[in-house]
Amino acid sequence: MNEMTAPVTQAAKTQAPSKTLPDAQTVTSVTHWTDRLFSFRVTRPASLRFRSGEFVMIGLMGDPDPATGRQKPLLRAYSIASPAWDDELEFYSIKVQDGPLTSKLQHIQQGDQIILRPKPVGTLVHDALLPGNRLWLFSTGTGIAPFASLIREPQTYEDYDQIILTHTCRDVKELDYGRELVEKVRGDDLLRELMGDALDKLVYYPTTTREPSAKMGRITDLLRSGEIFADLDAPPLDPKLDRAMVCGSIGLNTDIKEILEAAGLREGANSAPAEYVVEKAFVG
Ligand SMILES: Cc1cc2nc3c(=O)[nH]c(=O)nc-3n(C[C@H](O)[C@H](O)[C@H](O)COP(=O)(O)OP(=O)(O)OC[C@H]3O[C@@H](n4cnc5c(N)ncnc54)[C@H](O)[C@@H]3O)c2cc1C
Numbered sequence: 001m002n003e004m005t006a007p008v009t010q011a012a013k014t015q016a017p018s019k020t021l022p023d024a025q026t027v028t029s030v031t032h033w034t035d036r037l038f039s040f041r042v043t044r045p046a047s048l049r050f051r052s053g054e055f056v057m058i059g060l061m062g063d064p065d066p067a068t069g070r071q072k073p074l075l076r077a078y079s080i081a082s083p084a085w086d087d088e089l090e091f092y093s094i095k096v097q098d099g100p101l102t103s104k105l106q107h108i109q110q111g112d113q114i115i116l117r118p119k120p121v122g123t124l125v126h127d128a129l130l131p132g133n134r135l136w137l138f139s140t141g142t143g144i145a146p147f148a149s150l151i152r153e154p155q156t157y158e159d160y161d162q163i164i165l166t167h168t169c170r171d172v173k174e175l176d177y178g179r180e181l182v183e184k185v186r187g188d189d190l191l192r193e194l195m196g197d198a199l200d201k202l203v204y205y206p207t208t209t210r211e212p213s214a215k216m217g218r219i220t221d222l223l224r225s226g227e228i229f230a231d232l233d234a235p236p237l238d239p240k241l242d243r244a245m246v247c248g249s250i251g252l253n254t255d256i257k258e259i260l261e262a263a264g265l266r267e268g269a270n271s272a273p274a275e276y277v278v279e280k281a282f283v284g
Helices: 141-150 153-160 172-187 189-201 219-225 227-232 250-262
Strands: 008-011 026-032 038-044 055-061 073-081 088-094 113-121 134-140 160-170 202-208 242-246 277-278
Touching: 008 219, 026 172, 038 141, 055 227, 073 088, 073 113, 073 141, 134 141, 134 250, 141 160, 141 172, 141 242, 153 189, 160 172, 172 189, 172 202, 189 202, 202 227, 219 250, 242 250, 250 277
Parallel strands: 134 160, 134 242, 160 202, 242 277
Antiparallel strands: 008 026, 026 038, 026 113, 038 088, 055 073, 055 113
């Protein structure tokens, strides 16, 4: 079995971070899912409070300045993929081969340190939505990260009758992190004990756009054609009942916004909750 057919995970017991970096946290495990995707877990600062779905700035020290020899932190926004109750923090990351941060970050190993600025923010939070019955979580690529947090958050199951997680990637292997996560959530003893049958409210709808799979197509096309509603035996979007969170490329976000607005849903924010919220999975 090679690295690309099975995720490769290193695990370690949680260790206290040593403070050689500012805001240092220690990597406790790393899993490589494909040559473009990996996830990792780090220790959680005792003082860090966040709402499931929020993001923080994380990073590494940059290369020394050739003139002064000084190093500056190289930080990027990352959704916290673990839920607010977890003892550790999980992140799900792209590997951009010439990316300033991820060209280095992809090589982290258990016991290494990363920088984590403990100031969580974001709009993909329950507080930014008005009460509703059905929650759509639309994601592409690493945009599933905030929803990895929210589908492990008990409030998600308390607030809604049905939660539909859609995840669209080009290739089948790129769905593995989400697929395994959904399986883990459904089989998680602690969540089952807390939530009981409420966990069965979670519906998972993975699609691919390039490699053939059981369900192919862009989520925007599947929404516009009504195919997704037929597949799920679900009624069309209704602004009185439906709530949505969207996390993907700028193009996906724009297209889904258009579909949601056409159905009568309005964009919400922390300060003015409404029917849907959007966040970019990356800039560019
Ligand atoms: C609110 C927010 C939350 C984010 N959460 C995550 C997250 O949970 N996981 C994650 O991997 N990234 C996330 N990002 C993107 C992240 O901040 C960095 O862009 C990414 O880690 C790459 O950093 P870099 O320095 O290697 O390359 P950058 O110089 O930052 O990016 C180089 C190019 O790579 C592409 N790119 C960057 N990130 C991605 C991505 N995630 N998927 C596909 N293409 C990408 C873009 O075309 C970009 O122009 C988020 C961004 C924002 C704004």
